[in-house]
Amino acid sequence: MQHIYDTLIIGGGPAGYSAALYATRAGLGTCVLERMAAGGQMALTDIIDNYPGFDEGVDGFTLGMKMQQGAERFGAKTEYAEVLSVDFAEKIKKITTTSGDYFAKTVIIASGANPRELGIDGEAALVGRGVHYCAHCDGRFYKDKTVMVVGGGNSAVSDALYLSRIAKKVYLVHRRDTLRATKIYHEPLMKADNVELLWNSAVDAFITDDRVKGAKIKNVNTGEITDIACDGIFISIGRVPVTEFLSGAVNININGYIIADETTKTNINGVFAVGDIRTKALRQVVTAAADGAVAAHFAEEYISQTE
Amino acid sequence: MSVVNVTKENFNEIKNSDKTVLLDFYADWCGPCRMVSPIVDEIAEENPQYLVGKINVDEQPELAQAFGVSSIPMLAVLKDGKMVNQSVGARPKPQILAMLED
Numbered sequence: 001m002q003h004i005y006d007t008l009i010i011g012g013g014p015a016g017y018s019a020a021l022y023a024t025r026a027g028l029g030t031c032v033l034e035r036m037a038a039g040g041q042m043a044l045t046d047i048i049d050n051y052p053g054f055d056e057g058v059d060g061f062t063l064g065m066k067m068q069q070g071a072e073r074f075g076a077k078t079e080y081a082e083v084l085s086v087d088f089a090e091k092i093k094k095i096t097t098t099s100g101d102y103f104a105k106t107v108i109i110a111s112g113a114n115p116r117e118l119g120i121d122g123e124a125a126l127v128g129r130g131v132h133y134c135a136h137c138d139g140r141f142y143k144d145k146t147v148m149v150v151g152g153g154n155s156a157v158s159d160a161l162y163l164s165r166i167a168k169k170v171y172l173v174h175r176r177d178t179l180r181a182t183k184i185y186h187e188p189l190m191k192a193d194n195v196e197l198l199w200n201s202a203v204d205a206f207i208t209d210d211r212v213k214g215a216k217i218k219n220v221n222t223g224e225i226t227d228i229a230c231d232g233i234f235i236s237i238g239r240v241p242v243t244e245f246l247s248g249a250v251n252i253n254i255n256g257y258i259i260a261d262e263t264t265k266t267n268i269n270g271v272f273a274v275g276d277i278r279t280k281a282l283r284q285v286v287t288a289a290a291d292g293a294v295a296a297h298f299a300e301e302y303i304s305q306t307e
Numbered sequence: 308m309s310v311v312n313v314t315k316e317n318f319n320e321i322k323n324s325d326k327t328v329l330l331d332f333y334a335d336w337c338g339p340c341r342m343v344s345p346i347v348d349e350i351a352e353e354n355p356q357y358l359v360g361k362i363n364v365d366e367q368p369e370l371a372q373a374f375g376v377s378s379i380p381m382l383a384v385l386k387d388g389k390m391v392n393q394s395v396g397a398r399p400k401p402q403i404l405a406m407l408e409d
Binding site: 039 | 337338381
């Protein structure tokens, strides 16, 4: 007979390990299924300045490790396995992974999001050869070189600022004529004299030999195309929720996010969605962590009502 | 087997090993490198048939450049002194093992 957990958590980012912490402290038998290592998207972040309690900020990898250890201190388990599919049809839910099947009374989905790709020809083949999705990981290879950042939100602008301190020149390519980024980023961006903003612009194609040499930039209003030479292109145009493995097992909205309100309850009883995967207004480490606590509470309630 | 710290001094010896070689190009400040690092350690310990090395790109810029590294972590598989497989970004363990078995 297979072991049946009280709760299985898919994903070991801040939402997943907060759920694990609250679930184990509530006495639930808890296991986190993580494909690689704790932290999720957080681990790709250099410094997190907006998670409370760290007066000098904290690097995302360390915070991820601490959240994992915090949950494991109370007995949460972690299994390193990638979830392939789920079956929520029965009262005992089944999760199929690269390391076999797992069973649980409740499931908390915390699978997060991945960087969105531009969707331009040759993009995948150029990853590692000039196309990047993580400025803090790869920026240092562009000391005194010319780079391009694509996007206009907080992460794009923060990437552009970070790269402006390393690279000789940074182009920021944005398809609108104003930034979506919050005000705190605007002034330092305007002050950075090696950042050039290309408004109303989008990447039309990569210019390459065996690696990136530049990009063809299209003015979205006039259709005019300009060649811009650069050594690397950092793409920061948002995120795509990771829901492929669900194959429609829970309701998802048109943008791919699992439909759940602040209770984190999905349309399936005993299945919860937490963190960036859920429909919500603000996707941050602190709101992900909050979701985890809420989901654990309702998972506990579901178990006590159904037994 | 434990992981070998690869430098330009011992690189030729490692490259010319009879075993299939897995190289992990990393830096201490890189989050995804720190995610993949314990996985690489495990692979080294569990698979004595492979020679596993880590290359700190800050300390070994010549080696990083020789492999054209511009994204880390970068994993490279060498057979008979030639690179036969590579990937960038943190990968789960089964994917890294599959790269070695190809």
